[in-house]
Amino acid sequence: MINKYLLKPALLSSFIFAGCYTGMFNLSANDNATTSSTKKIAEKKIDSPANSNSQNSKEKLIIEAEDYFKTITDVGENGKVDVDSAELASENAFVALYDLGDCAQIKFNIPQNGNYKIAVRVRSGSKSDKKSYFENNVYSFKIDGKTVSLVGVEKTISKFDSSGGGFFWGEMILPTIELSKGKHNIEIKIINNDWGAVDVLYVTPTGK
Numbered sequence: 481m482i483n484k485y486l487l488k489p490a491l492l493s494s495f496i497f498a499g500c501y502t503g504m505f506n507l508s509a510n511d512n513a514t515t516s517s518t519k520k521i522a523e524k525k526i527d528s529p530a531n532s533n534s535q536n537s538k539e540k541l542i543i544e545a546e547d548y549f550k551t552i553t554d555v556g557e558n559g560k561v562d563v564d565s566a567e568l569a570s571e572n573a574f575v576a577l578y579d580l581g582d583c584a585q586i587k588f589n590i591p592q593n594g595n596y597k598i599a600v601r602v603r604s605g606s607k608s609d610k611k612s613y614f615e616n617n618v619y620s621f622k623i624d625g626k627t628v629s630l631v632g633v634e635k636t637i638s639k640f641d642s643s644g645g646g647f648f649w650g651e652m653i654l655p656t657i658e659l660s661k662g663k664h665n666i667e668i669k670i671i672n673n674d675w676g677a678v679d680v681l682y683v684t685p686t687g688k
């Protein structure tokens with residue numbers, strides 16, 4: 481599952497990554513913004529959704545889309561719903577939703593009943609408008625099969641990522657949702673454009 485994208489050179493041709501592929505985790509302003517807004521809640525990058533029982537309930541979960549996604553719908557000619565790479569993506573990798581109607585699901589585990597903030601880092605816009613994918617209902621989201629409304633947060637928008645044709649990343653958030661301990665999933669579908677991208681899911685206990 482891990483590093484599956486390294487085996488997909490054909491995909492890279494549709495989204496050429498021209499930056500330095502150093503494997504470094506390239507922290508952007510987004511990540512800092514999220515961290516400060518959650519008052520220094522400890523971060524934990526999960527190794528496996530199955531490990532949730534050992535997770536501290538106060539930790540922010542970081543779930544890389546490329547490690548835990550499942551394809552729900554794959555249509556169109558632009559590309560397969562699969563892992564691709566970009567310079568400013570978390571872990572340099574993301575899940576491509578390149579066609580109108582493409583849909584991926586990310587699974588996650590909640591360590592304890594409670595309220596959580598959900599943030600999904602996606603492509604937020606294009607060279608001409610860094611927010612264009614935040615607006616116009618480009619993405620639709622479902623948590624455990626129910627439609628939820630996530631809103632793009634401008635302050636999380638990344639620096640310009642020159643990968644492929646060039647674009648921006650940013651977080652779309654649901655401020656709070658009550659979730660029970662155990663398995664959950666979020667679906668991300670592109671419904672009003674193409675060349676979408678899903679990078680990472682952050683699940684943060686709100687303490688409320």
Ligand SMILES: [Ca+2]
Nearest residue numbers: 555559560579
């Ligand atoms: Ca497709």
Ligand SMILES: [Ca+2]
Nearest residue numbers: 544570573679
């Ligand atoms: Ca990622």
